[in-house]
Amino acid sequence: MSDPKPANAPVQLEVVSSSPHAHAGTSVRRIMLDVIIALMPALAVACWQFGWQAARLSAVCVLTCVITEALCRHLMGRDPGIGDLSAVVTGLLLAFNLPPELPTGIAVVGSVFSIAIAKQVFGGLGYNPFNPALAGRVMLLVSFPTPMTRWSDWHIPAPNGIDALTQATPLGMVKTSLTMGQPLPFQFDTATAWQFFLGNLNGCIGEVSALALLVGGLYLLYRRCVNWQTPVFYLATVAVFSAILWWQDPLHNLSPVFHLLAGGLMLGAWFMATDMVTTPVTRKGMAVFGVGCGILTMVIRKWGAYPEGVSFAILIMNAFTPLINRATRPRVFGRRRKA
Amino acid sequence: MKILHPIRRPLGGIHPAYEKILSRDAAIRDLPLPSRFRVSMSQHLGAPAKVLVKKGDTVLKGQRIGEPAGFISAPVHAPTSGKVKDVTEDATATGSRAPVVEIEADGSDTEAPRLASIPDWAQAEPAALLARIAETGIVGMGGAGFPAHVKLSPPKDKTIDTLILNGAECEPYLTADFRLLVEHADRVWLGCQILRRILNVRTVRIAIEDNKPEAIRAMEQAMGTPEGDVAIVELPTAYPQGAEKQQIYAVTGREVPSGGLPMDVGTVVDNVGTAAAVAAAVLDGLPLFERITTMTGHPVSLPGNWRTRIGISFAALLDACGGLKEPAAKIIAGGPMMGFAQPSLDATITKTTSGILLLAASQVESYTSSPCIGCGRCVDACPMRLVPSELSQLLEAEDYRGAEDLNVLDCIECGCCSWSCPAHRPLVQHLRIGKARAMLRRRQLQAEKKS
Numbered sequence: 001m002s003d004p005k006p007a008n009a010p011v012q013l014e015v016v017s018s019s020p021h022a023h024a025g026t027s028v029r030r031i032m033l034d035v036i037i038a039l040m041p042a043l044a045v046a047c048w049q050f051g052w053q054a055a056r057l058s059a060v061c062v063l064t065c066v067i068t069e070a071l072c073r074h075l076m077g078r079d080p081g082i083g084d085l086s087a088v089v090t091g092l093l094l095a096f097n098l099p100p101e102l103p104t105g106i107a108v109v110g111s112v113f114s115i116a117i118a119k120q121v122f123g124g125l126g127y128n129p130f131n132p133a134l135a136g137r138v139m140l141l142v143s144f145p146t147p148m149t150r151w152s153d154w155h156i157p158a159p160n161g162i163d164a165l166t167q168a169t170p171l172g173m174v175k176t177s178l179t180m181g182q183p184l185p186f187q188f189d190t191a192t193a194w195q196f197f198l199g200n201l202n203g204c205i206g207e208v209s210a211l212a213l214l215v216g217g218l219y220l221l222y223r224r225c226v227n228w229q230t231p232v233f234y235l236a237t238v239a240v241f242s243a244i245l246w247w248q249d250p251l252h253n254l255s256p257v258f259h260l261l262a263g264g265l266m267l268g269a270w271f272m273a274t275d276m277v278t279t280p281v282t283r284k285g286m287a288v289f290g291v292g293c294g295i296l297t298m299v300i301r302k303w304g305a306y307p308e309g310v311s312f313a314i315l316i317m318n319a320f321t322p323l324i325n326r327a328t329r330p331r332v333f334g335r336r337r338k339a
Numbered sequence: 340m341k342i343l344h345p346i347r348r349p350l351g352g353i354h355p356a357y358e359k360i361l362s363r364d365a366a367i368r369d370l371p372l373p374s375r376f377r378v379s380m381s382q383h384l385g386a387p388a389k390v391l392v393k394k395g396d397t398v399l400k401g402q403r404i405g406e407p408a409g410f411i412s413a414p415v416h417a418p419t420s421g422k423v424k425d426v427t428e429d430a431t432a433t434g435s436r437a438p439v440v441e442i443e444a445d446g447s448d449t450e451a452p453r454l455a456s457i458p459d460w461a462q463a464e465p466a467a468l469l470a471r472i473a474e475t476g477i478v479g480m481g482g483a484g485f486p487a488h489v490k491l492s493p494p495k496d497k498t499i500d501t502l503i504l505n506g507a508e509c510e511p512y513l514t515a516d517f518r519l520l521v522e523h524a525d526r527v528w529l530g531c532q533i534l535r536r537i538l539n540v541r542t543v544r545i546a547i548e549d550n551k552p553e554a555i556r557a558m559e560q561a562m563g564t565p566e567g568d569v570a571i572v573e574l575p576t577a578y579p580q581g582a583e584k585q586q587i588y589a590v591t592g593r594e595v596p597s598g599g600l601p602m603d604v605g606t607v608v609d610n611v612g613t614a615a616a617v618a619a620a621v622l623d624g625l626p627l628f629e630r631i632t633t634m635t636g637h638p639v640s641l642p643g644n645w646r647t648r649i650g651i652s653f654a655a656l657l658d659a660c661g662g663l664k665e666p667a668a669k670i671i672a673g674g675p676m677m678g679f680a681q682p683s684l685d686a687t688i689t690k691t692t693s694g695i696l697l698l699a700a701s702q703v704e705s706y707t708s709s710p711c712i713g714c715g716r717c718v719d720a721c722p723m724r725l726v727p728s729e730l731s732q733l734l735e736a737e738d739y740r741g742a743e744d745l746n747v748l749d750c751i752e753c754g755c756c757s758w759s760c761p762a763h764r765p766l767v768q769h770l771r772i773g774k775a776r777a778m779l780r781r782r783q784l785q786a787e788k789k790s
Binding site: 008009010011012013014015016017018019020021022023024026027028030031084123124125126127224227276277278279280281282283286325329330331332333334335 | 350353355356511584588594595596597598599638662663664665666667668669670671673675676677678679680681682683684696697698700703704705709710711712713714715716718719722723724725726728729745746749752754757758759760761762763767768771
């Protein structure tokens with residue numbers, strides 16, 4: 001029992017407001033913090049795989065994003081607004097989408113573009129139609145194509161069993177071989193798949209380890225920061241699409257396992273296609289969004305000029321978000337048809 | 340006695356911190372009578388009652404001091420004997436203004452002659468029972484306060500086949516219905532049978548959430564082996580399972596049409612407290628001037644459940660609970676999800692005050708809202724399957740027609756959206772404005788048509 005001292009504390013009314021008088025206790029800041037936490041395993045793998053380059057790019061992008069955000073808000077005469085940590089998330093995600101040897105200056109340009117042009121120009125967090133990090137990456141990709149596709153050295157398991165050295169990503173090698181009418185450049189066996197799963201392949205610093213991204217993704221699911229519909233429908237669509245291609249022509253297509261593990265798919269499906277602001281609000285809409293991303297990703301990988309299509313797929317689907325929201329409004333309780 | 344599972348899982352809904360532990364084990368006690376009562380004539384939904392007494396009159400406990408002013412209205416009875424000190428006007432708990440009869444209690448608590456008991460209610464004319472309910476001023480005691488006799492007399496073209504007794508008590512903190520079920524299940528069951536006779540229905544469902552097993556057991560015992568299609572439905576614990584439309588959906592699988600009433604799907608829902616009041620009116624001839632109210636909250640020294648009377652101030656109830664052990668920063672009539680914040684403890688108990696909740700300063704967060712980040716949590720939480728985020732943005736832009744087209748009028752104001760919003764957006768508050776605007780526009784349209 002609590003101690004029986006006289007109870008005569010006063011009523012010090014703070015506020016008379018309308019209901020509800022309770023709150024879940026969540027906040028935008030907490031959600032962003034969860035995303036940052038979820039990105040940590042992938043950052044660790046990036047640092048292990050690419051060394052200080054990964055740390056350099058991450059630090060540069062995060063710092064530039066936060067400073068740009070504060071500066072923009074100051075110029076617009078608003079509060080700094082960096083406390084919601086969303087600029088940190090954008091910085092990390094942009095860095096994760098950059099090749100390890102990208103010069104610092106280019107990373108700075110990308111970061112400034114992500115925050116100033118892709119986010120604050122539209123009114124800041126909540127109003128940006130496109131994923132800022134992806135917008136920044138795509139801007140860099142078309143503006144600085146050479147440094148943006150210069151990859152590290154990577155030992156690939158060659159078909160003859162002798163490891164070879166390459167400076168391309170697996171998806172890039174496949175695209176080059178196929179456009180030149182050559183057979184597939186390497187065999188994708190279980191051992192290679194395992195290496196891919198762990199993150200031993202060439203690519204942008206944050207996209208290589210499916211395992212690390214999956215751990216982060218599951219954390220986000222557990223924290224209810226993402227809904228399962230988006231990643232599951234995205235990954236499943238890619239798997240089904242690539243399985244059909246593979247089954248029809250195994251000489252010119254790689255297995256669904258390859259497509260799930262290579263490139264930016266895991267990063268995109270768990271961290272970018274799930275961006276709350278630029279994707280649908282209804283569960284059905286999230287599923288539609290995932291399917292759309294999956295189809296576009298595979299179309300670009302198979303028939304597009306670029307070897308990888310995740311960034312473009314998600315950005316294109318971002319543009320459809322308002323339409324998807326409108327088309328997937330639930331049937332209101334007690335009403336026959338949709339609004 | 341059958342215990343059924345609900346036919347439908349809840350749509351949307353949330354799981355707030357229930358905090359019922361504070362008062363759930365406190366047995367119902369009689370509140371010591373204060374010397375002053377301030378009885379509002381607006382104890383119910385609809386027109387406030389017309390005052391029947393004037394300054395200086397002597398009144399007896401149970402004497403009618405207000406008469407219904409219209410079809411959707413109810414009489415008001417004196418909660419104790421004494422002298423009418425004044426007849427004034429004041430704000431009700433929900434903010435509208437209504438006449439108030441101030442009574443200086445004489446302390447003797449002398450009762451006016453009661454209405455005759457109707458012990459043979461099982462053979463009595465339904466019309467006589469209905470008249471008794473109207474006469475005794477019984478209103479829905481779950482919170483809305485809809486006059487009970489109106490609900491129980493549906494138009495001829497509506498066939499009612501199911502009576503649901505609502506014992507869900509899904510609002511956090513509140514335990515008044517729970518204690519009533521645990522301690523007086525027999526009275527609830529009696530009242531339920533009377534309601535069943537009035538409505539002449541075969542199917543009766545008593546809906547209780549599964550976090551109240553003691554209440555379910557007590558009800559089971561009280562009911563024995565009843566005739567007909569009678570069963571307890573064990574609802575999953577979720578807010579708002581006690582909301583009328585959501586409860587009908589869970590229990591019967593029927594969807595009350597938009598803009599419609601439960602009777603449109605052959606159903607009447609009454610609160611368990613209403614049933615107990617019906618039993619008192621029919622068997623004891625007692626008008627409704629007392630109810631069970633939970634006084635709770637972390638700052639309250641000894642939270643508890645009290646048999647209170649209308650017109651008693653919140654302050655008197657707090658005194659009975661041993662005052663405050665820490666400062667209270669917010670006073671709420673009702674629960675935290677749909678209750679009404681009060682400007683002071685001078686607010687009084689009405690027929691619908693199921694609870695009084697005091698919150699400490701640490702529980703009263705003030706925050707600024709930020710733009711919608713499109714997380715979709717409000718969409719998941721909305722039990723009416725609206726898209727609160729979109730509606731709120733439309734309403735911020737003052738696009739009232741747009742909000743009306745997206746069914747803002749279907750909002751039941753449960754507050755699940757605001758509760759779940761990480762951007763702390765005042766979603767349900769925006770929707771309330773949208774509803775008010777839509778209603779205003781409809782009235783204007785009607786007025787134009789007439790002229």
